[in-house]
Amino acid sequence: MHLSQRITNITGGGSDGWDLFNRARAMIANGTSVTELTIGEHDIPTHPSILEAMHKAALGGHTGYAAVPGTDELRETVAARIQAQTGVATTAANVMITPGGQAALFASHTAVCDDGDVALYIDPYYATYPGTIRGVGAVPRPVAARAENAFQPRAEDIDAAAVGAASLLINSPNNPTGVIYGEDTLSRIAEVCQRHDMWLISDEVYDTQVWEGSHLSPRALPDMADRTLVVGSMSKSFAMTGSRCGWIVGPESAIDHLITLAIHTTYGVPGYIQDASVFALTQGDALEREVATPFRRRRAIAQDILARQNSVGLIPAQGAMYLMLDVRATGMTGEAFAEALLDAHHIAVMPGESFGAAAAGHVRVAMTIEDRAFATSLATLCEFAETRASQTA
Ligand code: PMP
Helix, strand or coil, X not given: CCCCHHHHCCCCCXXXXXXXXXXXXXXXXXXXXXXXXXXXXXXXXXXXXHHHHHHHHHHCXXXXXXXXXXXXXXXXXXXXXXXXXXCCCXXXXXXXXXXXXXXXXXXXXXXXXXXXXXXXXXECCCCCXXXXXXXXXXXXXXXXCCHHHCCCCCHHHHHHHCCCEEEEEEECCCCCCCCXXXXXXXXXXXXXXXXXXXXXXXXXXXCCCECCCCCCCHHHCCCCHHHEEEEEECCCCCCCHHHCCEEEECCHHHHHHHHHHHHXXXXXXXXXXXXXXXXXXXXXXXXXXXXXXXXXXXXXXXXXXXXXXXXXEECCCCECCEEEEECHHHCCCHHHHHHHHHHHHCEEEEEHHHHCHHHCCEEEEECCXXXXXXXXXXXXXXXHHHHHHHHHC
């Protein structure tokens, strides 16, 4: 039977970038012990106090259909958080709750792209971006943020790609590079969006994982609130990846239509998950800090290890739970390096190429295992790179 182009073409016919990850998982299933530094999943479970709030809400009866746009309480809580972050007046009417950030990305592109519209995104990128854009019937167009610019996107490159584009998707703090966009970069991006009358979709799911500098949302920039859709999530900030709770914040007119879309797609997010999210978001920043601290610590451990060698370069990661390592001195592609490291030492890292051509010759390391094992694995990775580099020299 025929299946639609829309669904069969989501990956664009190429690899979905997860080959190495799947091979590592297959090795584990066959009983091999593999150190996984692949995906962005915390090594701690959701905090018991959040689970208690969830349990209480479910036992209290919040198990039926929840309000499709999100509960008033959660929408108000998210609005207050975004208003405090941006200084821009934000009410519940500017917020729609979604089943995680991914659903928010899909819905946001659905809201702003017509069939065949070009949607820009920055390369390197989170693996689902081009597929999300294809999934809504739009055409993904990458704009490279180059290693030699420390993976900061340049406004002139976006400008050159923007002719006829409906939207631009950015992500700061960035997965996979850990880079944070400063006010300068964001202001230039905002100008380009205004010049080309583009929507800006700002994926801010790592906004609580900031190790250097500070997080700035483009919603805060002059005249940007009306053309920006902010994507947020409970996943990374509260170790709630499995709970599937996120949001879109944007102009009320867009949110109104997004609610209609949700009525016809997700039909909302479970009420007990939303209640637990309200609980989590109203605990002050202690809980968020507790979730972020292990990554901050491991980043410092990594900086220490990497400072003592010169075969692996570290892109100065300012945020998020990843390190982007430059392995070009080994003469290998990121893919070849990751494959060889998995074979030789049973350490799984993601090839940079999985995140786009701009990350070729790099690997992404998720800082998602316990400190000592993390330090040992990273030291092994460096020794491995050193051996390979000396063979190349
Ligand atoms: N955006 C980025 C940049 C991500 O890394 C992820 C998850 N890894 C998501 C969005 C989606 O997260 P979730 O759907 O769990 O909120």
